[in-house]
Amino acid sequence: MSTILSISDLRKSYAGGFEALKGVNLEIEEGEILALLGPNGAGKTTLISTICGITTATSGSVTVGGHCIETEYRAARAMIGLVPQEINLEPFETVLNTVRFSRGLFGKPKNEALIEDILKKLSLWDKRSSQIKELSGGMKRRVLIAKALSHEPRVLFLDEPTAGVDVELRKDMWEVVRELRESGVTIILTTHYIEEAEAMADRVGVIAGGEILLVEEKSDLMARMGKKELQVMLTEPISTVPAALAEHDLRLGADGQSLVYTYDVTAERTGITALLNDVAAAGLVLSDVATRQSSLEDIFVDLVSGEDA
Amino acid sequence: MNWTAVASIYKFEMARFFRTLAQSFLSPVLSTSLYFVVFGAAIGSRIDHVEGVSYGAFIVPGLIMLSVITQGISNASFGIYFPKFIGTVYELLSAPVNFLEIVLGYVGAAATKALFIGVVILATAHLFVDITILHPLAMVLFLVLTCVSFSLLGFIIGIWAKNFEQLQLVPLLIITPLIFLGGSFYSISMLPPVWQTITLFNPVVYLISGFRWAFFGVSDVPVGFSLLAIALFTGLCLAVIGWIFRTGWRLRS
Numbered sequence: 361m362s363t364i365l366s367i368s369d370l371r372k373s374y375a376g377g378f379e380a381l382k383g384v385n386l387e388i389e390e391g392e393i394l395a396l397l398g399p400n401g402a403g404k405t406t407l408i409s410t411i412c413g414i415t416t417a418t419s420g421s422v423t424v425g426g427h428c429i430e431t432e433y434r435a436a437r438a439m440i441g442l443v444p445q446e447i448n449l450e451p452f453e454t455v456l457n458t459v460r461f462s463r464g465l466f467g468k469p470k471n472e473a474l475i476e477d478i479l480k481k482l483s484l485w486d487k488r489s490s491q492i493k494e495l496s497g498g499m500k501r502r503v504l505i506a507k508a509l510s511h512e513p514r515v516l517f518l519d520e521p522t523a524g525v526d527v528e529l530r531k532d533m534w535e536v537v538r539e540l541r542e543s544g545v546t547i548i549l550t551t552h553y554i555e556e557a558e559a560m561a562d563r564v565g566v567i568a569g570g571e572i573l574l575v576e577e578k579s580d581l582m583a584r585m586g587k588k589e590l591q592v593m594l595t596e597p598i599s600t601v602p603a604a605l606a607e608h609d610l611r612l613g614a615d616g617q618s619l620v621y622t623y624d625v626t627a628e629r630t631g632i633t634a635l636l637n638d639v640a641a642a643g644l645v646l647s648d649v650a651t652r653q654s655s656l657e658d659i660f661v662d663l664v665s666g667e668d669a
Numbered sequence: 670m671n672w673t674a675v676a677s678i679y680k681f682e683m684a685r686f687f688r689t690l691a692q693s694f695l696s697p698v699l700s701t702s703l704y705f706v707v708f709g710a711a712i713g714s715r716i717d718h719v720e721g722v723s724y725g726a727f728i729v730p731g732l733i734m735l736s737v738i739t740q741g742i743s744n745a746s747f748g749i750y751f752p753k754f755i756g757t758v759y760e761l762l763s764a765p766v767n768f769l770e771i772v773l774g775y776v777g778a779a780a781t782k783a784l785f786i787g788v789v790i791l792a793t794a795h796l797f798v799d800i801t802i803l804h805p806l807a808m809v810l811f812l813v814l815t816c817v818s819f820s821l822l823g824f825i826i827g828i829w830a831k832n833f834e835q836l837q838l839v840p841l842l843i844i845t846p847l848i849f850l851g852g853s854f855y856s857i858s859m860l861p862p863v864w865q866t867i868t869l870f871n872p873v874v875y876l877i878s879g880f881r882w883a884f885f886g887v888s889d890v891p892v893g894f895s896l897l898a899i900a901l902f903t904g905l906c907l908a909v910i911g912w913i914f915r916t917g918w919r920l921r922s
Contacts, residue, residue: 412763448756464677
């Protein structure tokens with residue numbers, strides 16, 4: 361896989377001195393779904409707006425498919441589809457004309473068959489002659505997606521696509537996003553629903569205070585979440601893990617007074633009984649035992665609160 | 670040039686016009702008829718002729734200018750302000766288009782609408798008075814240039830405006846008085862000498878004078894001055910728009 365979007369040291373400060381982006385670096389692989397998680401005001405929308413050309417960066421560079429978004433903005437922007445967070449649509453125009461307009465605006469020749477296909481996939485075909493103002497909120501959001509897809513983007517930004525959307529529609533949208541990804545479109549979605557990131561993303565990025573705090577494969581994160589840690593506190597510090605305990609793959613705590621054992625909660629046998637027997641047999645005296653499980657939520661909260669401090 | 674984008678913006682804007690075609694068509698017909706009833710029949714019967722032209726015919730170029738200028742401004746200012754207001758401007762800013770293409774689309778559509786209304790007024794006026802156009806090419810040139818230049822001004826107002834009040838402010842407080850005091854309904858030779866001089870600072874005087882010359886061969890100021898004035902005005906609007914595009918003023922944060 362190759363990098364389709366490359367962001368390096370991107371900064372954005374506003375006139376009042378507020379730094380919305382503090383040197384963001386991010387590489388996005390072609391064909392992946394990256395979920396950007398972050399609290400309100402983290403800089404998610406600013407990041408997207410800057411890449412798409414709605415806001416101008418203070419410094420730093422962004423390339424899309426190798427095209428710089430400033431010097432080669434035509435080539436770069438032609439590759440990008442944007443579904444904004446707010447439902448911004450011309451209320452008096454019909455669905456079909458609004459979507460046709462988007463395609464034309466991006467310089468693409470007429471292709472009615474493609475637009476029909478997009479509208480059908482998004483269950484909008486029956487509403488094609490309706491004025492936008494007659495549609496429900498969920499339908500309007502689909503129109504935004506249809507507009508973004510109308511010019512066949514290689515990279516699609518979905519800014520909080522399911523904010524304020526009911527559960528049923530949210531599931532439908534996830535389905536649409538998965539199908540898009542199968543067709544080879546790279547997708548970057550922002551959300552504050554961790555569940556959404558878990559359901560869809562290949563990689564998860566956490567952004568807070570204008571900085572990317574973490575970008576990791578979702579499977580790695582999930583593995584961390586599925587694992588639990590058992591901490592065995594010792595009365596006397598030790599310098600190395602005794603050889604007799606090697607098979608348990610233990611980690612020695614920083615103070616030398618605890619042993620950390622990672623196990624899979626879902627496994628049939630966790631190996632705790634054997635471990636505790638072996639610890640005792642090795643002549644170590646226990647002072648306390650504790651377990652902890654980290655979730656994506658925990659990781660997220662830790663990262664974000666650490667950033668605020 | 671992304672001509673497909675220009676055509677798309679143009680068509681999208683024209684669709685707004687066609688949605689309200691009856692209104693777009695009826696209102697100039699009605700207002701022109703009213704002007705003729707009031708100025709032509711009631712007042713005009715006492716004025717008789719101005720510079721050898723019947724008063725009813727004399728006011729036709731001014732009436733057309735009045736509508737074309739106000740329509741050009743309001744169409745173009747609304748055209749670009751509305752996407753800002755409802756938020757759809759995001760799409761324009763993120764599309765692979767440059768500002769020239771955006772202006773061509775929006776101003777082109779606004780000028781077309783203004784031109785359409787100008788033609789409708791001319792046709793309506795024809796029902797009330799006999800009009801012969803001495804210099805048809807010059808008439809078309811003045812008409813088109815006026816439509817385009819005031820649509821450019823409207824575009825600037827639309828970008829500048831932060832709310833609907835501001836959108837109305839410039840047309841209401843500056844443009845309408847300038848048009849009414851610019852000799853739409855009278856020849857400036859009818860004014861006291863002091864006002865004749867003051868009036869020459871009103872740019873609209875030059876437009877109406879030139880436009881009237883194209884119709885009847887009579888003018889308040891030499892026609893060359895009129896052409897120069899409209900060329901300068903168009904150039905000024907283009908320069909301001911060029912600056913807006915370079916800086917992203919009121920468009921990009």
